Amino acid sequence: MDIKEVYTAINSDQRVRQLVKTAPLNIIERMQVKHFDSKQFILHQGEQYQSTYLLVKGRVKVFLNSPSGKQVVLDVYDAGMFLGEQEAIINRPYSASIINISPITVLAIRNADFVEWSQRDHRFADQLISNLSAQIYHLTKRMERYSMHSALQQIGLFLLNCADEHIPITRERITYEVDTSYRNINRVLKRLADLDVIRIDHATIKITDCQTLRKIVETED
Structure with missing residues (x-):
């Protein structure tokens, strides 16, 4: 992977740039830039994956599927959001499914690298905690709206x-x-x-x- 392509992706969005600006160089060098047409990027609920993804461009839908086929949308993410970060940290299968609803660009980060990044980069770890807390709050409000x-x-x-x-x-x-x-x-x-x-x-x-x-x-x- 051309490191210039990685830096071009990082610098293409301000939120992404702020997240990555203090990342260890050896982890940035192992990141991979990937592009997907609409509905070609799919991560399945209950499956375990070896990479965490940072959304650089485009939008993805996060949703649950019931055994009966009913789909419940949990959120829609755009640039600057991680996909699979919680699962990487606790080493668990995906708790929800993800599909892109527009063409997207992502930075693929090996789970081991993502965990190492969160342990070595304290500024990033603080931001990660803040982001996860905001996601939990947003999800709680959404579930309140759905159920009540x-x-x-x-x-x-x-x-x-x-x-x-x-x-x-x-x-x-x-x-x-x-x-x-x-x-x-x-x-x-x-x-x-x-x-x-x-x-x-x-x-x-x-x-x-x-x-x-x-x-x-x-x-x-």
Whole structure:
């Protein structure tokens, strides 16, 4: 592997660069840059892998599959996120499945190298703890939303959160954030559109009445 390609990948994203800037040189030299087209990067729940991956470009979906075939999305990661870091540290099979939902570039790091990196680079270890804590917090809030809110409330809360953070809203994003079927998502969106609280323009969704949408979410049984 050309070390220049590794450094080009590292420097292509600020979050990645900050994570790697104090990594031991011998570990950087053993990293590998890999590229995958959409849905060609798949890591399976229950399987054990020999590498940890740092996402440099693109997006991946983290999800659970039940024996009945139901899929529950846990999160969507973009650049600067590790894949498999928890499993590398505790030497366990993957607790969830991962698939890329766009073309991606990753840095592949041998598990042994990743563990050594976390032990030798104290600045990185602190950042890793912070990242893992944020993931646990985010997952807890998501599970609360899944278990305690109706489909309409889940969708409404997600729409309001996107509006607060000025995040573009698409049907695709909604499917990754709520625990319900695509058909039910369309039914809820149509209901909200009929109430004139959202406007649907092909795949893009805009909130037209945040106050009413918030009231609907709060009063939904």
